[in-house]
Amino acid sequence: MDAVELARKLQEEATCSICLDYFTDPVMTACGHNFCRECIRLSWEKAKGKKGRRRKGSFPCPECREMSPQRNLRPNRLLTKVAEMARQHPGLQKRDLCQVHQEPLKLFCEEDKSPICVVCREAREHRLHRVLPVEEAVQEYKSKLEADMECLREEVVKTEKMQAQEEQALAEWQAMVKERRTCILVEFEKMTLLLVEEERRLLQALKEEEEETTSRLSERKASLDQQSHTLEMLLLRLEDRSQQEPLQMLQDMKDTLASKDSLQVLCPEATPPMVLRTVCRVPGQVEVLRGFQGKWGPRVQTPDPRFSAALSLLAPQHHTGARAPGAGGGGGGPAW
Template sequence: MDAVELARKLQEEATCSICLDYFTDPVMTACGHNFCRECIRLSWEKAKGKKGRRRKGSSFPCPECREMSPQRNLRPNRLLTKVAEMARQHPCLQRHDLCQAHQEPLKLFCEEDQSPICVVCREAREHRLHRALPIDEAVQEYKLKLEEDMECLREEMARTETLQAQGQQALAEWQAKVKERRERILVEFEKMTLLLVEEERRLLQALKEEEEETMARLSERQASLDQQSHGLEMLLLRLEDRSQREPLQMLQDMKDTLASKDSLHVLCPEATPPTALRTVCRVPGEVEVLRGFQEVVVPDPTSAYPYLLLYESRQRRYLSCPPEASGLCGKDRFVAYPCAVGQQSFSSGRHYWEVGVNLTGDALWALGVCRDNVSRKDRVPKSPENGFWVVQLSKGRRPLAPVPAPGPVTLPEPPSHMGIFLDFEAGEVSFYSVSDGSHLHTYSQAAFPGPLQPFFCLGAPKSGQMVISTVTVWVKG
């Protein structure tokens, strides 16, 4: 028997028939067969699970000859332990060092077939015309290629993680929008004196369906990114494992290894855009009920910005004075903005008024209420902290804030007619679209700090007109 055949025989004797690997802690059954202790234990545990209680306390079959053997009769085979260790260390049994066809050392790497070969393979017809490199040179070259692929995969994973974070943020923002809109629908229905249960249910159902539809779309996108991230991670782990193996092990099946990265299709969808709610908060008849508190609001000419023109249609005359005679230093006049306040001041009760809007420019307008003592000489942010409870109007310039913000809310597509409802005792100022009765925004707080006045602010010359009761207002160009 030659050395190769003897080595193979040694390998066969040192191999467990269950795991097909060298013995680890070998034990002998009553019938004389040997197995790894863990392998036979798992085999019998599996047999015990299949047979159930009928096998409880009984013997178990030998995986080799099926002879029954008590489990407690397993005996350690120390001699076989030494044989397995010798087989592991035997140079002829290193599984990846010899050519399977010629039993020669694998010293070359065929670049055409992307696999290690021996010197006999090199002279064979199938490799004779191929370019071959020494193993050491091939290891250096392909290790660099693997590192480049791993770096590429890391970058793809980073991009995917960014998209995952954006998707999670989009889901959170969408849930916040849905929560705010749901709360607003409930509050608006509570304002109504009539019990509109059916309409409330319809609107909530519409919002729920929209929420589920959009959440399903965003969740599907997120699941796709999660799956892609997992695939990238698994491939990266395989490449990392391959790059850290012994040279010959690393180069085994290199063609398939590199092809797995090249065949990977990485999706890089754009960041999730902000989603606008389609379901509006609209309580049938609410505007008609609010009109029961309607006031005849008229801008106060003495408070108007010097170049703000006020024309009273009933009397067919201008209420504002020429700039040179308007008293620019008057304490009541706005000089920082093209603004004006109403003649009335409200310190209690409920009040409602409507304003016609005709925007032709891209400047910001503002509507709402303000304290009667706000700064009229300086430019200050129009926020509740500074005494302004207003919405800003623009032609598609800014998005509507998803939740009440410190500053004014901006409506990018303002309605042609807006209704403003002040409930002084409740600490609320609400805004409505008169044309379709939908709720636009509500400021809510514990109490107002003092008397409030209707507030009107135009953008700039040639930016349109505002109609308040019977008064038309615009900025002189």
């Protein structure tokens, strides 16, 4: 008897005929048959409702139908050990046995791609199918699996290479973006410093020009105010003399005419058109801004309106002078 047949016999001896599984707490009846304690109890529970002649406390054996007293059930400790050995035997695992016939799975059905036992081979389901011994099928499919695994290994290597290339491309792109971002921040920081410095210079120049021109115009205004006051006082004196008695008016005429002749009336020229020398022109910064716009403008779909407004404010303008009030034209503020 070979090892496989011996293992099969061991399995049969360790299997309960009721549950068809390895014994659990096996007991022996008076007729010498063995069953799981729970299996024989359930079997006798079902037999209670059946009619028939039997002695009180006795039940038929599920195998030989011989009456056996229930109290005579004896534990079979040896069979308990055999069942435990069968459970641990590697050749008697449930996956190695046919679920239908409880026979070893020795054949492999090519059509169904599943292992079968010798009883299944003769069944109608597999009778016309091509079958192989399990050992041959294992070798054949192992070779196929090796070929498939080799192809998969090659694909894994290719995928890993592509993954490494993509990771490198991503890292390079992120480095380029970081460098460009730093460049933009540095250039605009420089531009901001230049604009701030130019703003300070222009405001200082405008302040100096304002103080100089304001001082000159204030002096002219004060002189004209003084002359206006003197003329008004002389006019009042003349009006007063013209209202006196004729003889009295003639007596004071010499002094009156002397006062009028001694008065020096200033006739200043009209104030020339007022033109500010300080002009808001920042050509260097505008060139830089336009250079940035030309360099990166095509990449921007919608330019920032604040950027365009800044360009229009910083661009050189055509200026027209504003005439002072009363100098032959409407008054106006500084031209920017």
